[in-house]
Amino acid sequence: MSDPVLSVKDLKTHFFTRAGVVKAVDGISFDLAEGEIMGLVGESGSGKTVTGFSLLGLVDAPGRIVSGSVKLKGTELTTLSAAELRSLRGHDISMIFQDPIATLNPMLTIGQQMRMAIDAHERLGARAAEARAAELLTQVGIPSAKERLRAYPHEFSGGMRQRVAIAIALLHRPAVIVADEPTTALDVSIQAQILFQMRDLARETGTAMVWISHDLAVVSSLASKLAVMYAGRIVEQGPTATLLRDPRHPYTAGLIASLPAMAAPGTPLTQIPGTTPSLLSLPEGCPFAPRCDRATDTCKTDPDMTHQDNRGWRCFHPVTRTAEVPA
Amino acid sequence: MLGFIIQRFLQAVVVMAVMSVIVFCGVYAIGNPIDIVIPPEATQEIREAAIRRLGLDLPLYKQYFIFMGNLLQGDLGRSFVYNVPVLELIGGRLPATLELVLISVISATVLGVSLGVYAGYRPESWISKTIMGVSVLGFSVPSFWVGLILILFFAVHLGWLPAGGRGETVEIWGVAWSFPTLDGLSHIVLPAVNLALFKLAMMIRLARAGTREIMLTDTIKFARAAGISEGTILRRHLLKLISIPILTVFGLELGSTLAFAVVTETIFSWPGVGKLIIDSIGVLDRPVMVAYLILVAFLFVTINFVIDLVFALIDPRVRQGATS
Numbered sequence: 090m091s092d093p094v095l096s097v098k099d100l101k102t103h104f105f106t107r108a109g110v111v112k113a114v115d116g117i118s119f120d121l122a123e124g125e126i127m128g129l130v131g132e133s134g135s136g137k138t139v140t141g142f143s144l145l146g147l148v149d150a151p152g153r154i155v156s157g158s159v160k161l162k163g164t165e166l167t168t169l170s171a172a173e174l175r176s177l178r179g180h181d182i183s184m185i186f187q188d189p190i191a192t193l194n195p196m197l198t199i200g201q202q203m204r205m206a207i208d209a210h211e212r213l214g215a216r217a218a219e220a221r222a223a224e225l226l227t228q229v230g231i232p233s234a235k236e237r238l239r240a241y242p243h244e245f246s247g248g249m250r251q252r253v254a255i256a257i258a259l260l261h262r263p264a265v266i267v268a269d270e271p272t273t274a275l276d277v278s279i280q281a282q283i284l285f286q287m288r289d290l291a292r293e294t295g296t297a298m299v300w301i302s303h304d305l306a307v308v309s310s311l312a313s314k315l316a317v318m319y320a321g322r323i324v325e326q327g328p329t330a331t332l333l334r335d336p337r338h339p340y341t342a343g344l345i346a347s348l349p350a351m352a353a354p355g356t357p358l359t360q361i362p363g364t365t366p367s368l369l370s371l372p373e374g375c376p377f378a379p380r381c382d383r384a385t386d387t388c389k390t391d392p393d394m395t396h397q398d399n400r401g402w403r404c405f406h407p408v409t410r411t412a413e414v415p416a
Numbered sequence: 417m418l419g420f421i422i423q424r425f426l427q428a429v430v431v432m433a434v435m436s437v438i439v440f441c442g443v444y445a446i447g448n449p450i451d452i453v454i455p456p457e458a459t460q461e462i463r464e465a466a467i468r469r470l471g472l473d474l475p476l477y478k479q480y481f482i483f484m485g486n487l488l489q490g491d492l493g494r495s496f497v498y499n500v501p502v503l504e505l506i507g508g509r510l511p512a513t514l515e516l517v518l519i520s521v522i523s524a525t526v527l528g529v530s531l532g533v534y535a536g537y538r539p540e541s542w543i544s545k546t547i548m549g550v551s552v553l554g555f556s557v558p559s560f561w562v563g564l565i566l567i568l569f570f571a572v573h574l575g576w577l578p579a580g581g582r583g584e585t586v587e588i589w590g591v592a593w594s595f596p597t598l599d600g601l602s603h604i605v606l607p608a609v610n611l612a613l614f615k616l617a618m619m620i621r622l623a624r625a626g627t628r629e630i631m632l633t634d635t636i637k638f639a640r641a642a643g644i645s646e647g648t649i650l651r652r653h654l655l656k657l658i659s660i661p662i663l664t665v666f667g668l669e670l671g672s673t674l675a676f677a678v679v680t681e682t683i684f685s686w687p688g689v690g691k692l693i694i695d696s697i698g699v700l701d702r703p704v705m706v707a708y709l710i711l712v713a714f715l716f717v718t719i720n721f722v723i724d725l726v727f728a729l730i731d732p733r734v735r736q737g738a739t740s
Contacts, residue, residue, distance in 0.1 A: 142637075145641055147637060147640055147641060149632075150540070175640075175643050175645060176643065177643070178640065178641055178642065178643040179641065179642035179643025179644070180643055183641055183642060183643075184638070184641035186634050186637065186638055186641075187634075188634060191633060191634040191635060192634045192635060192637075192638040193635065193638075194635050194639075194653050194656070194657065195731075195732070195733060196656045196657065196730065196731055196732065197652070197653075197656070198732075201652075205639070205642075205644055205648060205652060206639075206642040206643070206644060208648075209642060209643040209644045209645065209648070210643055241732040241733070243732070243733055243736075254638065257638075257642055258641075258642070260642075
C-alpha cells in the first residue's frame with residue numbers, strides 16, 4: 090500500500106473551560122489513502138466535528154490540540170505556524186460544513202466568494218479566475234455557471250448552496266476534504282444526489298475524504314471504511330462492510346441495530362439505553378460501560394485498541410457474531 | 417427599486433406633514449410671544465397693530481394654513497426678534513453645526529468601529545479590555561462635564577487649544593467654513609471630541625458585539641477553512657456583515673447630533689443652530705422654532721432615506737425585497 094495522504098496519530102484536542110478540561114478528542118488515530126472515503130460516525134457530542142476542525146487546525150479557543158500528530162502528505166500539521174497552516178487550508182485540505190445557509194456570506198456574490206478562495210492561494214487574472222470558478226460550478230452540477238457567478242446565495246436553494254460550498258472546497262484540488270455532515274440539512278433526494286456526486290468526484294480527482302455523520306445509513310453507502318467515535322475516542326474502526334456485518338464493539342452493534350432498516354415493519358425500533366456522557370464527567374474506564382449490557386468489573390479500567398487484520402476495537406467483551414442479522 | 421424610492425418618498429411626505437402640525441401646535445402651546453416681543457409700556461393700539469402684523473390674531477388653524485402656504489413657496493417666515501427671514505438666520509448658522517457634527521460623528525464611527533472590531537476579534541487581550549473599560553466612561557460621564565474638563569485641561573491649563581468660538585473661516589460656495597484653516601480646525605477639535613465621546617463608546621460596543629457574533633459563525637469558519645487570510649476575512653466578510661446595525665446607528669446619531677448639539681455648542685460658544693434655537697426658545701421667537709423643528713424633521717427623514725438606500729446598495733437581500 091502506498092503512503093497514506095492523511096495520517097492521524099493519537100490526536101488529542103482538549104477544551105480548557107472554567108468548568109474543567111473537556112477532552113473532546115482524546116487520542117484518535119487513523120490513516121487515509123488517496124481517494125479513500127472514511128466515515129466518521131458517532132452521536133452528537135462524540136467529538137466528530139472537533140476532530141474535523143483539528144485536522145485543519147481550526148480549533149477555537151479555549152480549545153487546542155494538546156498532543157498527537159496529523160500528517161498531511163508527510164507534512165506534520167500540528168507544529169506549523171498559523172501562516173503555514175493557512176496556506177495549506179483550502180489548498181491541500183479543505184472542509185465543508187453542515188449548514189450551507191450559514192457558510193456562504195449573504196452579502197457577496199458567489200463569484201466574489203469563489204474569487205476570494207482562489208486569491209488565497211493563487212494569482213490568477215480576472216478572466217482565468219472566472220473560468221476556473223465556472224468550471225468548478227459546472228463540475229458540481231450547477232447549470233449556466235457563468236451567469237450564476239453573479240448571483241447571491243439567497244438566490245440558490247439549499248442543495249445548490251451546498252454545491253457551491255463544495256465547489257469552493259474543491260477549487261484547488263485538495264488531497265483531503267473533511268465533510269462535516271454536508272447533507273444533513275438537505276432534502277433526502279438532494280442528499281442522495283450530492284452523496285453520489287461527491288463519491289464520483291473523489292474517484293475522479295483522487296481526493297480523500299473524511300465524511301463526518303451521525304447517520305450510519307448515509308455513510309455506509311459512501312465510505313469504504315468506518316471509524317465509530319464515542320466520547321472523544323474511536324471505539325471501533327475497519328472496512329465498512331466488515332463493520333456492518335460483524336461489529337465487535339457493543340456500541341457499534343447498538344448503532345447498527347437501531348437503524349430503522351434493521352427493524353421489521355411494525356416492531357419498535359431498537360435503542361441504545363441512556364445518553365452520551367458529559368465529557369466533563371466521564372466514568373472511570375470504558376466510557377460506554379454505563380450504557381453497555383456486557384459491562385463487567387474489568388470495564389472499570391480503560392480498554393486498549395485490539396487490532397485484528399485491518400480492523401480494530403476498544404472493548405474487553407467484544408460482540409461475536411451469534412445470530413443472523415435480520416434482513 | 418424605483419417603486420421603493422417612490423414609496424419611501426411618499427412616506428417621508430406624510431411624516432413631514434404630521435410633524436408640521438405637531439410642531440406648530442406644540443410651539444403655540446409654549447407661550448405667547450406678544451408678552452416678550454412688545455414692550456410692556458406700549459399702548460393698546462400699537463399692541464393690536466403688532467399682533468395683527470404678526471398674524472397672531474387669527475385662529476390657530478388659519479395661522480397654520482398661512483404658514484404651510486408660505487412654506488410650500490419656500491418662505492418660512494421672519495424672525496420676530498431679528499426681523500430677518502428665518503431661512504437666512506438658520507442658513508447662516510447651519511454650516512457651523514454641520515461641520516462640527518460631521519467631523520465628530522464620522523471620526524467617532526471610524527475610530528469606534530476600528531477599536532470595536534479589534535476588541536471583538538481579540539476579546540481576551542489587555543488592549544481590548546482597556547478599550548472596553550474606557551468605553552464605559554464614554555457612556556457614563558455627562559457630556560457637559562467632559563466639555564468643561566476639556567476646556568480646563570487643554571485650553572486653560574495646557575493652553576494648547578482655544579476654549580471656544582469658530583476661529584478663522586474660509587468662504588466656499590458663499591458659505592463660511594472653519595475646517596479648511598488651521599486656526600479653524602484647532603477650534604473644532606475640543607467641541608468635536610466632546611460630541612464624539614458618547615458616540616465613540618456606542619460604536620465600540622456595537623462593533624465589538626457584532627464582531628464577536630460574526631466571528632463565531634460558520635461563514636468565518638468556512639472562509640478560514642478555504643485558507644483565506646485573517647485580514648481579508650476582516651475586511652471583506654466581517655465589515656460587510658456588521659455594517660447594517662452600524663449604519664443604522666450612524667444615521668440616527670447624525671440626525672440627533674445635528675439637531676441637538678446644543679450643550680456642546682453652548683459650552684464652547686460654537687455659533688451653530690443649537691445655540692440659535694435655545695436663544696429663540698428663550699424669547700419665544702415662534703417662526704425660528706417652527707422652522708428649526710421642521711428642518712430637524714426634514715434632516716431625519718432625509719438621513720433615514722439615504723441610509724435605506726445605502727442598505728439596498730450593500731445588502732442584496734434588502735435590494736431584492738425592495739424590488740419585489
